[in-house]
Amino acid sequence: DQQVKQNSPSLSVQEGRISILNCDYTNSMFDYFLWYKKYPAEGPTFLISISSIKDKNEDGRFTVFLNKSAKHLSLHIVPSQPGDSAVYFCAAPRGETSGSRLTFGEGTQLTVNP
């Protein structure tokens, strides 16, 4: 049961434009979400997170939006840069007492063209 889904395996944008990466979830118990970026031959790097008590969190060029009613979140990157080309994963931990167990989406390969 894939509780976190990223339906777009790939996304290509021009440098300077906005990149929007989407993520859907089915488990209504999820109340915290994270985005990670992964380059080849490296481990995932934490980017930004959002708690379910918020609908938006911003950090520099990165903004994450959460729509709880739709069980949908999105990561906006503005402006996109070639160095942003990587695989992006959304992830959710399972509850307060279940320790550090992340459920990941399948990932979206972002390519930013110069």
Added chain:
Amino acid sequence: KAGVTQTPRYLIKTRGQQVTLSCSPISGHRSVSWYQQTPGQGLQFLFEYFSETQRNKGNFPGRFSGRQFSNSRSEMNVSTLELGDSALYLCASSLGGVAKNIQYFGAGTRLSVL
């Protein structure tokens, strides 16, 4: 502060052998989680250790095991290797107090089973 260190970076083994992977967490982090990444299954949670105790376990066969030492360093062992065990094995550490603690990943160990 040093990041999460995984050794070795690459391993080649044959079917039926066993393998041990090592992970040194960020200083002060008490939780270590292990994940398997394959092209078909994505990032899958293996298990988590906190204060030398396994706190969570994913849906993997008993051939996959781990342990954590008093200095929070962790090892993962896979016995009787199968071709399907070929994957990138990622270790992540976090403070470990609650599930919302951010997990920081190592670069991974690439295991090839021939």
